[in-house]
Amino acid sequence: LDTVTTEHAAWLPAEALAPIGALRVLVLGSELRADTVRADALAATTRWGGQLLDDLALGADVVLALAADLAGGTEAHHPAVAAALATGRDPLGPEGFAVARVDGVTAVVAGGGSGLLYGWFHLVRTPTALRGSNAPAERHEPAHALRMLDHWDNVSVHPVMGQVERGYAGASLFFCDGKVRGDLSRVARYARLLAAAGVNRVSINNVNVGPDAARLLTADLDDVRRLADVFRPWGIRLHLSVTFAAPISLGGLPTADPLMPEVAQWWATATAAVYAAISDFGGYVVKADSEGQPGPFAYGRNHADGANLLARALAPFGGIVHWRAFVYNHRQDWRDRSTDRARAAFDHFAPLNGQFDENVVLQVKYGPIDFQPREPVSPVIAAMSATRLAVEFQVTQEYTGQQRHVCYLAPLWSEVLGFRPWGQTGSTVSEAADGGVVAVSNVGDDAFWTGHPLAQANLYAFGRLAWAPSSSPTALLDEWIGLTLPQASAGVRRALHSLMDGSWRTYESYTAPLGVGFMVSSTRHHYGPGVDSYEYTPWGTYHFADRDGVGVDRTRATGTGFAGQYPQPWRDVYESLETCPDELVLFFHHVPYGHVLNSGSTVIQHIYDTHFAGVERTDEMLREWAELEGGVPGDLFARVAELLVEQDRSAREWRDQINTYFFRKSGVPDAQGRRIF
Ligand code: BDP
CATH class of the missing domain: 3.90.1330.10 (Alpha-glucuronidase, C-terminal domain)
Incomplete structure (x- = not known):
């Protein structure tokens, strides 16, 4: 039994737990190891199911247990545990948990160590789950197995972009003076913050990979391992952005041609070394043939050739390559009205549908252009039915006020996730995104983490929407306000809510x-x-x-033809001025x-x-x-x-x-x- 202290707090301030007070928490985790779930976060003690009733008799208020540890039938357990166990027949996934409250005891039963952690955060943000009368049992599983934040951090300060490309919250949390920081204590707090929001993957460096960052893959691997060690206890796996030209720039080969055996060999060897250092490494993020980054086009190869090259190096270790669909020619002739940047990703990728290996995730920005405050949903999402796909958002507010303007973006993301690319009877974007949900981070070494303190709500809501895409953005806003300002009066909370709730539309x-x-x-x-x-x-x-x-004019009849990249009904809806929604009228006409x-x-x-x-x-x-x-x-x-x-x-x-x-x-x-x- 362990008394909860503020050290266990979930979202930002230490006082988040204050309203909960001292609780006696019993953790059953025979399978828990310090490297799976942070030992001090869950105060892991080893107890077997047989002892559970005795332990509860000592007076625990909360019990957190791994399902696998609860031997025997439900009758062997406290009714709260039994109720949690009875929430479904399928075994809980590794991140899933069930929660129930009976006779003054709250039980969380989880499928794995991460599930226990998420269950604990759930209790922290749901005080009613810890107090008062019996509550019906609930089961929680993430909608997306992959909930990822991409950092656009440069290892060295870039002369134009600074340390964090499109970063508005100070310098990098990870890098300083051209290398990984020695003191990673702030990163550990950040990892807790992300876990509290439900994020389980981070890519630590910019998609535009500079020479210093390229070396993270090889010479500086030991530093990457240190970062992975800090994220791991919070259920977060680390990924790296890599440059497609690495075989040349790091390996000294004359080519990075994806079809050359020596290039494949170089990637296989480099990747094996990464996994030797970091056994749960997540994989690579690649921006290729885009805005000056190298890619397969230089060798007359396509993007399936490029992505599969890296995928095959990662596959033996269970790694993934996130291959970005943000590919367009930024040197087009502006006088040529037949070119249209909105068309580019579809034109490049739709013909390749079905040609990507199973561990390639095509990462598609939510709109066809570039993170604008208002865009139609990218037609690439509907075009890639035989390809794993992740949808990419931008939490950092590049085009939405740069963390100087209040702009609560969850309503935008929620609209996109709930959009039905094939019409009312088809799946949503969230359902189509079987490779997960990704966003560009808005965090830096700023005291408030995000520059604008209210921009924290975007980071929080992103993680929560990635976990449960149908959550109401309004409810998530209240959740964030409650966790961030637990002492604030109801009036202050209401005022803050009203200030933020409509701010995207105001922007x-x-x-x-x-x-x-x-x-x-x-x-x-x-x-x-x-x-x-x-x-x-x-x-x-x-x-x-x-x-x-x-x-x-992006119509098929007289314009660039972009509207024709959508399946029905959208191709007709957007084609016609009568049916095109007002908010997109100048995008299409x-x-x-x-x-x-x-x-x-x-x-x-x-x-x-x-x-x-x-x-x-x-x-x-x-x-x-x-x-x-x-x-x-x-x-x-x-x-x-x-x-x-x-x-x-x-x-x-x-x-x-x-x-x-x-x-x-x-x-x-x-x-x-x-x-x-
Ligand atoms: C654009 C940014 C640029 C990024 C690019 C990307 O202006 O800094 O490198 O997106 O997503 O929005 O790669």
Whole structure:
């Protein structure tokens, strides 16, 4: 029996457990080893089922047990344990657990060490599971076996991108001065944080692999092992981003051609060395033939050849290669309207469906372009029925306010996960993503972890949605608020909820309109408005605004044909102006400013109205936050207050530039006569 201390806390602050108080916890874990589940987290004691009743007689409030340890029939156990055991006939998976409360005892029965840990976190965030009357037994299993965070951390500071590419929370938690940190105590706390959210995989380095990072695979393996050792007790396996050119840059071979036997041999040897150091290593993440990264195209090979090369090196050890579908030509001729960046991933990958090895996971960004606040779901997801597939989100807020703006993204991810690419009777994106859910991390060495303290909610909600994709984003927000600010009054919690809940749509309202995307500043690294920043560049994200209209014609009839990459019903829904949802109208169609949306408003008036409303809302958010002074910790209050001032300023800048731009292009005045410039 062990008394729980705050050291066992789940989500951020140590006081998260305070409302729970001292509990006597009995852990039955004959199979638990220190390397499976952190010993001090679960205070593992070895007890066999036969002794359980006696132990409970000593007065435990909570019992955590591995199903395999509960010998004998249910009658041999306390009714709480028996009720948990009776939740289903199938054995619990290694991460699954069942929980029940009977006669003042709460029992968690788990399928494996990770399941016990997740069961424990479940109790911490569900205080009613620990107090009061009997509660019906519940069984919890993750919807996705793979719930992964990708870090875009550079080992050395990159001259343009800094230490963390698209990182807005300080420097890397893992690397400092060109190598893995000596002191990994903060990483251990981070691992606990991720486990509390349900994340079970991390890739530690940037998909754009610099020379220092490339060496993690070989010369610096021992340092990678140290990191893996820190993550392992929390049920988290480590992955590495690798460069496709490694056989040349690290191995000294003249080629990285995936069909050359010496190249395959090099990968096999390097991979065997990785597993000799880290037996539960997760696998490789690869960005190939994209934005300057090397890949199979250089040798006239396709991406199945490339992915299978690495997959075969990993297969003997049970490893996976996450092969990213983010492949497009960033040197296109902007005057050539027949090229369309949105088409690229489908054009490259759909013909390869069925050609990937079983341990290849094709990692697909949720939209066809690049993590915009509003995009249709990528058609690649529906095109790869015979390929394992992971959907990729961006928790780091590259295009959604860079952790200076409040932008709670769970509603966006939830919409994507619940979208049905084959129509109402078909599966959801979440169901199609049999290779799991992946996101780019938003964490750094910042004191609040995420720069903007409220951006923590995105990290938390990502993990929870990956575990249970049909969770309500609103409920997850409350869960995060409760765990993060356990001392806050109900009024403060409500205010915080109202500030954050609609913030993604607020952000959308004052930035690029109606799904057109990418009107961001290129010179300021995607922060703030840049109305024509990308319009005449080869990167290929255009809005085509002129005096008559705006939007990208992606129809089959007259445009790039992108709409035809969807199965029915979506190809027709998007093709037709009548049925295309308003929020995506400029993604799929080029329309006159006077075009009347389904909402009844014209495109130009919609632009004016949403941009004025967006700033009204950020003004209000400033006022709402001011009222929370004293209700939340002082450092948190000050940091958020300062950032809300910046958000409000930036929202005004967006409003003024977007409205002025479209007023000058169209010459159409605001119907309400507001001052535009
Ligand atoms: C884009 C980022 C770039 C990343 C790229 C990727 O701007 O920094 O390298 O995505 O996903 O959104 O590889």
